[in-house]
Amino acid sequence: MSSFDLTILGCSSATPTSFRNPTAQILNISERFFLIDCGEGTQMAMRRFKVKFSKINHIFISHLHGDHFFGLVGLLSSFHLLGRTNSLEVFGPKGLKEIVEIQFKYSDTRLRYQLNFIELDTTVSQTIFEDNKVEVKTIPLSHRIPCNGYLFMEKPLPKGLKKSKVQFYNIPIANLPGIKRGDDFITEEGKVISNADLTVDPPPPRSYAFCSDTIYLESIVPLIKGVDLLYHEATFMQDMQDRAKETYHSTTIDAANIALRAEAKKLVIGHYSARYRDLDPMLAEAKTVFPETELALDGKAFSVAQQEWRS
Amino acid sequence: MSSFDLTILGCSSATPTSFRNPTAQILNISERFFLIDCGEGTQMAMRRFKVKFSKINHIFISHLHGDHFFGLVGLLSSFHLLGRTNSLEVFGPKGLKEIVEIQFKYSDTRLRYQLNFIELDTTVSQTIFEDNKVEVKTIPLSHRIPCNGYLFMEKPLPKGLKKSKVQFYNIPIANLPGIKRGDDFITEEGKVISNADLTVDPPPPRSYAFCSDTIYLESIVPLIKGVDLLYHEATFMQDMQDRAKETYHSTTIDAANIALRAEAKKLVIGHYSARYRDLDPMLAEAKTVFPETELALDGKAFSVAQQEWRS
Numbered sequence: 001m002s003s004f005d006l007t008i009l010g011c012s013s014a015t016p017t018s019f020r021n022p023t024a025q026i027l028n029i030s031e032r033f034f035l036i037d038c039g040e041g042t043q044m045a046m047r048r049f050k051v052k053f054s055k056i057n058h059i060f061i062s063h064l065h066g067d068h069f070f071g072l073v074g075l076l077s078s079f080h081l082l083g084r085t086n087s088l089e090v091f092g093p094k095g096l097k098e099i100v101e102i103q104f105k106y107s108d109t110r111l112r113y114q115l116n117f118i119e120l121d122t123t124v125s126q127t128i129f130e131d132n133k134v135e136v137k138t139i140p141l142s143h144r145i146p147c148n149g150y151l152f153m154e155k156p157l158p159k160g161l162k163k164s165k166v167q168f169y170n171i172p173i174a175n176l177p178g179i180k181r182g183d184d185f186i187t188e189e190g191k192v193i194s195n196a197d198l199t200v201d202p203p204p205p206r207s208y209a210f211c212s213d214t215i216y217l218e219s220i221v222p223l224i225k226g227v228d229l230l231y232h233e234a235t236f237m238q239d240m241q242d243r244a245k246e247t248y249h250s251t252t253i254d255a256a257n258i259a260l261r262a263e264a265k266k267l268v269i270g271h272y273s274a275r276y277r278d279l280d281p282m283l284a285e286a287k288t289v290f291p292e293t294e295l296a297l298d299g300k301a302f303s304v305a306q307q308e309w310r311s
Numbered sequence: 312m313s314s315f316d317l318t319i320l321g322c323s324s325a326t327p328t329s330f331r332n333p334t335a336q337i338l339n340i341s342e343r344f345f346l347i348d349c350g351e352g353t354q355m356a357m358r359r360f361k362v363k364f365s366k367i368n369h370i371f372i373s374h375l376h377g378d379h380f381f382g383l384v385g386l387l388s389s390f391h392l393l394g395r396t397n398s399l400e401v402f403g404p405k406g407l408k409e410i411v412e413i414q415f416k417y418s419d420t421r422l423r424y425q426l427n428f429i430e431l432d433t434t435v436s437q438t439i440f441e442d443n444k445v446e447v448k449t450i451p452l453s454h455r456i457p458c459n460g461y462l463f464m465e466k467p468l469p470k471g472l473k474k475s476k477v478q479f480y481n482i483p484i485a486n487l488p489g490i491k492r493g494d495d496f497i498t499e500e501g502k503v504i505s506n507a508d509l510t511v512d513p514p515p516p517r518s519y520a521f522c523s524d525t526i527y528l529e530s531i532v533p534l535i536k537g538v539d540l541l542y543h544e545a546t547f548m549q550d551m552q553d554r555a556k557e558t559y560h561s562t563t564i565d566a567a568n569i570a571l572r573a574e575a576k577k578l579v580i581g582h583y584s585a586r587y588r589d590l591d592p593m594l595a596e597a598k599t600v601f602p603e604t605e606l607a608l609d610g611k612a613f614s615v616a617q618q619e620w621r622s
Contacts, residue, residue, distance in 0.1 A: 015389040018358045040385040041352045047329045064417040066388045074351040074381045078326040095417035102413060106375040106406035108456050145419050 002030040004154070004206045004304040006229060009045040011270035011296040013213075013235050013249075014067055021045050021298055022067035023271060025231070026056075027152055027208055030133050035059045035075075036150060036210050042071035043078050049299050053082060058129065060136070061092030062212050063122075063147035069096065073103050080111050087114035091128055093146045094119045122146040125223055139223050141214035143248045149211040151224060157202035160309055165198050203307040209264075212271055215245060216254040221261045228304045230264040231296065233271035237285055240273075252282050256289035265304075270296030313341040315465070315517045315615040317540060320356040322581035322607040324524075324546050324560075325378055332356050332609055333378035334582060336542070337367075338463055338519055341444050346370045346386075347461060347521050353382035354389050360610050364393060369440065371447070372403030373523050374433075374458035380407065384414050391422050398425035402439055402447075404457045405430045433457040436534055450534050452525035454559045460522040462535060468513035471620055476509045514618040520575075523582055526556060527565035532572045539615045541575040542607065544582035548596055551584075563593050567600035576615075581607030 005028045010021030022039025026046075033055040035042075046053065061069045069092070079088065090096065097117035104111070118128060120138055123146075129136035132155065139149035158180040166176070171185055179185060185193045209224040212233040224230060232255035236244045244251045250258075252269060259267035267290050269282065276282060279295050286293040294302065316339045321332030333350025337357075344366040346353075357364065372380050380403070390399065401407065408428035415422070429439060431449055434457075440447035443466065450460035469491040477487070482496055490496060496504040520535040523544040535541060543566035547555045555562045561569075563580060570578035578601050580593065587593060590606050597604040605613065 014392050016355050016358075016385075018355075021355075040382065041355055044327050044329075044332075044352055047327075064414075066385055066414070066418060066420075070385045070388070070414075071351065074327075074377055077377045077381070081325050093417075095413075099414055099417065102406075103375075103377070103381075103410055106404075106410065106456070107377060109377075145417070 001306050003028050004208070004306065006208060006231070006302045007049060007051070008270065008296045008298060008300050009042055009049060009051070010039050010298055011272060012067065013271040013273055015274060016040060017274050020272070022070070023212060024071065025210065026051050029152060029154060032134055033057070034152065037062055037068045037212065038072040038075060039067045040070040043075045045298065053079060054084065054086070057086060057088060059088065059090045060150050061090065061096060062141070062149060062210070063093055063143060063145055064095055065145065065213070068212070072096070073100050076100060076115065077109065079113065080109060084113045087116065089116050089118060091118045091120060093122055093148070120148060122148040137223070139209060139211060139220050141211060141220070142217050143213045143215070147213060149209060149214070149220070151207065151209045151227070153207045154205035156205050159199035159202060162198055162200060162311070169193055200309045200311045202309060206304045206306065208304070211258070213249055215248040216250050216257070218258070218261065221258065224262045224264070226263050228265045229268065229302060230259050230262065230266070231268045231270060232258055234269035234282060234286060235271050235273050237276070237282055252286040253289055256286040256293060259290040259293070265292065266302070267293045268296050268302060269293060312617050314339050315519070315617065317519060317542070317613045318360060318362070319581065319607045319609060319611050320353055320360060320362070321350050321609055322583060323378065324582045324584055326585060327351060328585050331583070333381070334523060335382065336521065337362050340463060340465060343445055344368070345463065348373055348379045348523065349383040349386060350378045351381040354386045356609065364390060365395065365397070368397060368399060370399065370401045371461050372401065372407060373452070373460060373521070374454060374456055375404055375406055376456065376524070379523070383407070384411050387411060387426065388420065390424065391420060395424045398427065400427050400429060400440070402429045402431060404433055431459060433459040448534070450520060450522060450531050452522060452531070453528050454524045454526070458524060460520060460525070460531070462518065462520045462538070464518040465516035467516050470510035470512060473509055473511060473622070480504055511620045511622045513620060517615045517617065519615070522569070524560055526559040527561050527568070529569070529572065532569065535573045535575070537574050539576045540579065540613060541570050541573060541577070542579045542581060543569055545580035545593060545597060546582050546584050548587070548593055563597040564600055567597040567604060570601040570604070576603065577613070578604045579607050579613060580604060
């Protein structure tokens with residue numbers, strides 16, 4: 001069973017509070033550890049929640065408001081001081097590279113590892129990362145400054161072969177890759193054995209969408225359709241919808257409506273305004289629209305279980 | 312009794328650890344709250360140790376290594392978000408303004424309060440702040456990048472008048488300011504009443520020197536001579552003196568020797584390398600040279616008591 005686990009390192013908006021860190025999350029897909037946003041104190045939260053520094057090879061920053069990236073330069077600096085040699089990719093909007101580099105210039109820091117910035121166009125959805133197991137796309141959002149979310153998707157697995165059938169029909173090895181991709185098999189006698197008879201379906205690929213920060217934006221729905229786990233900011237409760245609009249943020253009900261329209265399997269809300277000490281009313285309000293809602297809380301983990309192989 | 316209290320907000324070097332924050336301190340002199348250095352997470356430490364954000368009007372940064380200033384932009388940003396209107400002075404080396412302003416540029420932050428940067432020449436000792444109660448001077452240090460410490464001194468109080476003697480000699484009000492400054496009084500009959508007969512001496516002014524980070528540097532001794540409270544970095548124990556020299560840091564024994572030569576009343580050591588989990592051996596080592604040594608620890612406070620008025 002390969003992992004697909006999200007851990008919340010911080011879920012506060014704007015300022016850190018005594019009880020919540022600013023935004024940062026760790027997503028573990030098959031032992032790839034993606035750091036998503038990096039508010040001040042993220043490296044301390046990583047220590048607190050036992051995230052191994054050396055496992056992080058990719059960092060995704062949504063936008064350049066401080067509560068989403070003020071912890072980045074400290075983390076990059078600690079990687080250096082702790083002797084990191086593996087290269088690191090940092091994805092984010094234009095400006096991030098300049099901000100980090102000027103700080104390394106004045107501190108006379110020459111990194112011992114390769115640091116690559118990939119500055120993104122936040123206005124279009126693009127594939128920005130891909131390996132044999134995972135693909136990452138951007139989700140254009142609408143905030144006061146350029147901002148995008150990220151969609152993390154497992155790559156589809158090939159179909160599995162029913163070994164007994166392969167033996168029974170004595171299928172040549174050369175045909176197997178095609179059958180895994182969905183081909184039928186035609187025996188020497190010309191009989192068609194349907195692919196469904198020969199294979200089992202893999203578990204469907206799992207996906208996670210991170211949407212922070214944004215005004216209510218229906219254009220993201222097709223991009224995240226059917227997502228297993230959706231994080232959507234909910235800075236305010238619905239009675240503050242005017243304030244939400246003014247500041248280009250969402251309410252609990254906005255987040256729940258996006259989850260509903262996107263047919264998400266589960267919604268996690270976060271990025272709470274510091275005015276909300278007790279979060280239960282926010283959760284209750286979101287659930288009136290989308291019952292499968294949970295609260296982001298510092299240190300809380302959400303796993304998406306892998307489904308069974310199906311014949 | 313006016314206050315003269317130092318609170319340690321962080322005492323780690325290089326990287327924050329699970330048990331120590333990077334360098335930051337609050338010095339309260341007569342209800343002026345000076346923030347000295349501002350490593351990542353300082354604003355969280357301020358909340359934890361109940362430091363009121365609104366009380367801070369002056370911030371002093373020693374140098375541009377991240378463990379001394381990565382928390383600054385977050386704190387300045389939180390001041391803004393919390394509605395600060397009072398102006399704020401930030402003292403530090405060249406570069407600080409550029410680093411902060413570029414981050415506010417990309418986040419499109421227009422501060423609602425006046426933020427003044429005073430960029431310092433780290434190579435000479437200068438008075439950089441003065442009001443009716445306090446004077447602050449820089450202490451040039453020798454580190455890998457430009458760096459200075461800070462000396463905080465109470466202004467001397469005027470002498471106090473012995474009211475009974477003022478009445479007895481029927482001294483005119485016009486003469487009193489001069490007597491407070493040390494003048495004798497001459498009666499109409501030409502008799503000289505010595506100043507010592509008419510006045511009481513004020514408590515001597517108290518002082519605090521913050522010396523971080525630096526290689527062992529005897530040239531600071533005359534600048535901090537007789538200081539009540541000396542904070543001096545002690546990154547390493549004496550068996551690592553070569554490493555200390557290489558990195559332009561001090562050992563426990565270096566710090567203690569500076570305290571001894573400066574005839575400091577008390578030494579506080581800090582800025583410990585993360586390799587030292589148990590700090591008792593560091594304290595014991597420093598005490599072999601300077602018995603009046605204490606350890607900086609997150610949240611620990613050091614007060615300098617005001618002495619009595621003396622006739």
